[in-house]
Amino acid sequence: MSLAEFLLIDRIRARTGARADVALGIGDDAALLQPRAGEQLAVTADTLNSGVHFPPETPAFEIGWKTLAVNLSDLAAMGARPAWCTLALSLPTAEAAWVDAFADGFFALADEHDILLVGGDTTRGPLSLSVTAIGQVAAGQALRRDAAQVGDDIWVSGTLGDAAGALRLWQQGRLDVAAVAAADDHEQLRQRLLCPLPRVKLGQRLRAYAHAAIDISDGLLADLGHIVARSGVAAQLEVDTLPVSAALRNALGREQARDCALRGGDDYELCFTAAADQRDALHALANMLALPLTRIGRITAGQGVHGDNLPGADGYQHFSPTP
Amino acid sequence: MSLAEFLLIDRIRARTGARADVALGIGDDAALLQPRAGEQLAVTADTLNSGVHFPPETPAFEIGWKTLAVNLSDLAAMGARPAWCTLALSLPTAEAAWVDAFADGFFALADEHDILLVGGDTTRGPLSLSVTAIGQVAAGQALRRDAAQVGDDIWVSGTLGDAAGALRLWQQGRLDVAAVAAADDHEQLRQRLLCPLPRVKLGQRLRAYAHAAIDISDGLLADLGHIVARSGVAAQLEVDTLPVSAALRNALGREQARDCALRGGDDYELCFTAAADQRDALHALANMLALPLTRIGRITAGQGVHGDNLPGADGYQHFSPTP
Structure with missing residues (x-):
């Protein structure tokens, strides 16, 4: 030393x-x-x-x-x-x-x-x-990836794709990660990429309501894919319900925003599954934490992640100058 | 990912x-x-x-x-x-x-x-x-750096300086770290640099006998210096008693070997202090573990690490291509 x-x-x-x-x-x-x-x-x-x-x-x-x-x-x-x-x-x-x-x-x-x-x-x-x-x-109370059950709702916290959106703007030369962005939308996305908010309080509360959970670091499709693979079930996504911020839509348009929400990494929101009779409790929890919780699909029998117009579910590649 | x-x-x-x-x-x-x-x-x-x-x-x-x-x-x-x-x-x-x-x-x-x-x-x-x-x-049984007491013996396990000796040989172009060394002495030193043996069993046994302990990663003088600084005491080293391997003396000569033993890092031997009435028990422990334990000095009142002909006690600088 x-x-x-x-x-x-x-x-x-x-x-x-x-x-x-x-x-x-x-x-x-x-x-x-x-x-x-x-x-x-x-x-x-x-x-x-x-x-x-x-x-x-x-x-x-x-x-x-x-x-x-x-x-x-x-x-x-x-x-x-x-x-x-x-x-x-x-x-x-x-x-x-x-x-x-x-x-x-x-x-x-x-x-x-x-x-x-x-x-x-x-x-x-x-x-x-x-x-x-x-x-x-x-002991025995942790949320694991392998505990999703057929019939569960699939939920996510916050909004998806913002960090990936910021990365695309940076790659296009439209966002300087080193400085506070001029436009409010861009600054919101920059914050989401560089200063993500880990959902620590939410995770602890979810022990009472959720079956399985994962944080979205590699992209929704990849991370939900981990839950269904480990739990021996399938997921049916309702892609139109994915929570996307106005900042992301304004910056990149609806189609790119949806792609970021599905495949973009670095969101650090939680994706979790819970029985349908927990919906009221989860909406109340969302209110209490002032953090949106959105139902985005259902757990079904089978395997894999499915949904209308779902693009290929390849995993997120981290930021890389030489992809 | x-x-x-x-x-x-x-x-x-x-x-x-x-x-x-x-x-x-x-x-x-x-x-x-x-x-x-x-x-x-x-x-x-x-x-x-x-x-x-x-x-x-x-x-x-x-x-x-x-x-x-x-x-x-x-x-x-x-x-x-x-x-x-x-x-x-x-x-x-x-x-x-x-x-x-x-x-x-x-x-x-x-x-x-x-x-x-x-x-x-x-x-x-x-x-x-x-x-x-x-x-x-x-709880309460761990060996800490801050527990050396005036009158304690200072001990080290194994031999000191071998890893630093291997590094010097490598720097002199006399040792290839990528291959088994031709000479037995060089191979022994190469092993000590690249595959050090952590003294895990010794450490656990020492809880019964030792007051303070540290592992020698930055060099004896630097690491013993941590013990005395944290314990509010001084150390009087008997430099002639430092355990040095025949391999190290053969490879580098007596003077360089002593310098490696005092200042060389990466030994991963334990340096510890224990009351004088633990000597018999520690010799028995050394026999049982087939690992030499050597008394190299005493803890005294004061501060700093002292000894005859002791060179400047600057800390070990890790291997570096641009020192």
Whole structure:
């Protein structure tokens, strides 16, 4: 560990908060944590690489936010409460200003969801960020991909396709990810791509209502495909019901917007299935959380994801300069 | 997630074993784990980057081994039992043969220490490997850096400086890290650099005898420096007692060997402190584990690391092509 690494770690360590269940935080060979009795751990790990998962000109704040957001989204999809995380940060140069702005974004979201950074590593190398996030959930209560049942409604939170729309605008030279966009619609889409909101509260509430859940990181068709494959069922989508934002329709038109909603990745909304008798409860939950929940189809016997005029359901390819 | 990522993940997933405390392994948004009642979690994260932490020509097996070894070493230094880990693997190209050889090394060590891979991520990018390892230890029993006491003996396991010696030979063009070395001494040093043995069993046994412990990843002077700084004490080293292998002395001579032992990183031996009345017990433990344990000094009042003819105690700089 070089002197520069020490200094960077100190800048990050100084930003961490506290939790009563952390017996020993950053600074020893490992952190010591006291899990809650009778609960299971939910553990997930996701990496973002510059030039692969985000454009190289993405500001540090947004990189910090998104690095944690994609992992919190996985905990949300399990219905788990966030608790602790580690961060592996590879940086080409040790720039304090960049690290501070990165930390601003990372800890804004961490503090919001009471997840504590308990360890990690800063190394020299091409810009890459790996988080392992640990949550807790009562044993047997987690939302899994393999629990969808024939007759379930299929639901999604929020709106779909905004992040993919922002990426298309960027690819067309119509959106600068490095700066606040001039047009309101574009700025809304830019935020959705760079600062997604993990649906942590929703996921925990859904344990009472939903059978299966997944977060939409690879695109609705691909991720719903995971649910039906693991559950041994099929999905019948009503494509016209997909929730699409006015910003996305205004920016790209109805047809491209629908394609983004079906196949675009990086939404980090939740897709879940629930019995039909939960509809009233879910509408009430949507009101309480001020977050739209939309029925988009049904689980049926069979296999695969089906729907009128459904294009080929190939998975989402992450942002890439050389596809 | 691209198709290539799916296939790589499947190759790795197929190699994972099982543990009774894993309710749900790789394949959902998060793994679900059942920690032992009354125990704490020890959580650590370490990253290796190609060209920074190992020469680019390092074989895949050795990269896989070392990626896990450096994290197991941190759990060992806490006295924790390994349980679960995640792996973030960034690869420039999706080569099945490379991934298989990497997995050979990674799982050889994982199976040896009964740590189960429960999640992770494969992404496209410059070769980089991040592991978060989770262990378990009875509450209040972990070995920490901040518990050294005045009057303690200072001990180290194994021999010191071998990894740094191999690195010097490589820098001098006298050792090919990509192939089994011709000379026995060189091969022994090459193994110590690329396939370090994390002292997992020793760490767990030391909970009964030691006050403070750390693993030597940044060099003895730097890491012992962490113990004394955190414990508010000083260390008096007897430099002549440092355990140095015959292979290292043969390859580099007595003076360079001593320098490697003092300042060389990547040893992954344990440095620990224990009361003087534990000497007999520690010698017996060394016999039982067939692992040398050597007294190298004493903890005293004051601050800093001292010793006869001690060179400047600057920290270890990781392998670097552009130092």
